[in-house]
Amino acid sequence: MFFSRPFFISLTLVTAVITRSLIFGEAGALYPMEVSALRLETSSKNLTARIQVIDQTDIKQSGAVDLVELLRREANLQVRSTSGNSARSTVSMGGFGENGGLRTLVLLDGHRLNAIDMSAINWYSIPLALVESIEVIRGGQSGTFGNHGVGGVIKINTKLPNLEPTGSLEASAGSFDTFNARGTYSQRIGGIGLTIFGDRAESDGYRVNGDHKTDAGGLRLDWGSESDFRGYLSWSLSNTVFGFPGDLNASALLADRRQTTDPNNRGEEHSSLARIGLSYEINNEWSFENRLGYQDRDITADMASMFYLAETNYETFSYSPALHYNFNAVDWMFGLDFNKDKLDINTNYGDSAYERLSSAFFTSTGLQLTDQWNLNGNFRIERAENSGVDSGTQLNEVNKDEWAGGIGLIRQFGDKNRVYGTIRHFYRYAATDEYAYSISKDLESENGYEVELGIDWNINQIFLSGRIFRQWMEDEIVYDPLVPAVPFNGANVNLPKNRRIGLDLSLDWQISESIRSGVSYEYVRATFEEGNYPGGSYSGSKVPLVPEGLVRLFLELKPVDSLLLSLGGSYVGESFRGSDFSNTEDKMDDYWLYDLGINYELSESATLFGSVENLLDEEYLSTAFGSGLYPGEGRKIRVGLRYLF
Secondary structure: OOOOOOOOOOEOOOOOOOOHHHHHOOOOEOOOOOOOOOOOOOOHHHOOOOEEEEOHHHHHHHOOOOHHHHHHHHHOEOOEOOOOOOOOOEOOOOOOOOOHHHHEEEEEOOEEOOOOOOOOOOHHHOOHHHEEEEEEEEOOOHHHHOOOOOOEEEEEEEOOOEOOOEEEEEEEEEOOOEEEEEEEEEEEEOOEEEEEEEEEEEEOOOOOOOOEEEEEEEEEEEEOOOOOEEEEEEEEEEEEEEEOOOOEOHHHHHHOOOOOOOOOOEEEEEEEEEEEEEEEEOOOOEEEEEEEEEEEEEEEEEEHHHOEEEEEEEEEEEEEEEEEEEEOOEEEEEEEEEEEEEEEEEEOOEEEEEEEEEEEEEEEEEEEOOOOEEEEEEEEEEEEEEEEEEOOEEOOOEEEEEEEEEEEEEEEEOOOEEEEEEEEEEEEOOOHHHHHOEOOOOOOOEEEEEEEEEEEEEEOOEEEEEEEEEEEEEOOEEEEOOOOOOOOOOEEEEOOEEEEEEEEEEEEEOOOOOEEEEEEEEEEEEEEOOOOOOOOOOOOOEOOOOOOEEEEEEEEEEEEOOEEEEEEEEEEOOEOOEOOOOOOOOOEOOEEEEEEEEEEEOOOOEEEEEEEEOOOOOOOEEEEEOOEEEEOOOOEEEEEEEEEO
16 A cells, blocks of 8 residues: 555553553543453453553643553654654564554554554554553454464553543643643533543654644543443544655665655544443443444555555444353353444556455453452454455455464462463454565465463562464465565565564562652564475564564652653664565664653642653664664654643
């Protein structure tokens, strides 16, 4: 398609305990529909997965103005971007490089945001004014959530109205003529809770033609907080304009890394998103919930440098009913997922239309075997029917049946310490682009197994968390430019076998009431195993765009109650460039990025905040494909004011 290819992001996360205040919102708030990370009404300590919760305190103190920046700062994400800013960045987890975003599922109030093609998520269409918390779940979660949940899941939960009227206003400005403003107001009127939100984000961008501007807003209604029948209705709109600065070769990068060779390549996106949730408490043990979602996106891309003009419309409808059972030490859930996706593309080279219908049955369970031992598991079976017309050519109908599941065991040591182990099976359907630009037009779905062992341990004021995993993957889909094809070489193909082994450790130390520090380390080794590769001999090579080492250091100082200072450093190890499956090209160099942050409470209602990203103005590559280089963003300074009422 005409969008930037998805790229690799690797996460180093500090596991957090999901308390009931995070699950159900602040005191006095209406109850949300989503009750836990894995759709079970239980604490995260009873789930065999690494989970981090980014709550309201984290969001406010981070100084972030968009989701990508928030995830990068708070969860130590590696972000790959082709525009020199975070507006259309790609987020991925689990050691996936090129097109890694296709293996990370993004949910908004339980509704999938990933498109059926390879297009990037517009992160600015989800304003931070709307977000209450974010749950980052690592590992293959297809058994619970289905397609895309191979490397991990990012669950975004929106704000709930409080019993008393509340609101916030925030504005900030900074480098590259960046300006951000957002606001939210919440009030309960009778039995109805009302939340209104809005957001404006604009910047000239680090690179020429890397500018973007987004206006987003909407409302949410919640009702039935004190009855057996509860529900919500949420509707949001966003409009975005942006540039495509394109890649640079080595000489152009050396001359001026902020320049562009594609000054007239532009894009626009207009989207609307509606979400409805209804739940009914049948009795003390049984409850029934329903989720309905509708999304409409219109995107225009004028790629003047390639004489290419495209208008694309995405339309998605989803419905997910689920039955919950909770009695004593047992949780059960049975549910269905229905999705209908339509994609229409009109270009000056021909028109295309694709459709995907998918239906799935899934179940999850949690069982407390003893006071120390807990068991949980899940199972899912899904069928996807794909059809379409590609540039006037009727494509074969492709029907794929897949299954996923997992089972895990937890040993508790007191209230805070535990060890766990789990084995999972996962899958991912090919995107429409991958089907269309393949030789057979009938790619196999990605499949694989994952084994994970984890530990969470607390020693006085030190919290230690760790995880190791091993993943065996069959039929991973990549675009190989060396595959013989007509009229030009290059096609999407299934790879025989890929393997990933990973380790991440994190230590969080509350040194004193005024000093907190921590370190996180992640290692992922992703390799091509033995087999017949269509484009050449890749056996033993490392998967491109996957750095083996990631480090995050941070130090927080609170000399007085009203002042919080933070210093952080992120290290990204070297990796091979995109599509370099034989590992013969020059690597992308490793780099360190440092950041500073400040939050000063002027009063109970007003907070002054500021941040400096890339403190030392490090020159680095965000991503690269062959001789096409995409420079990362330079030093960025921002100051702002937040007011609560």
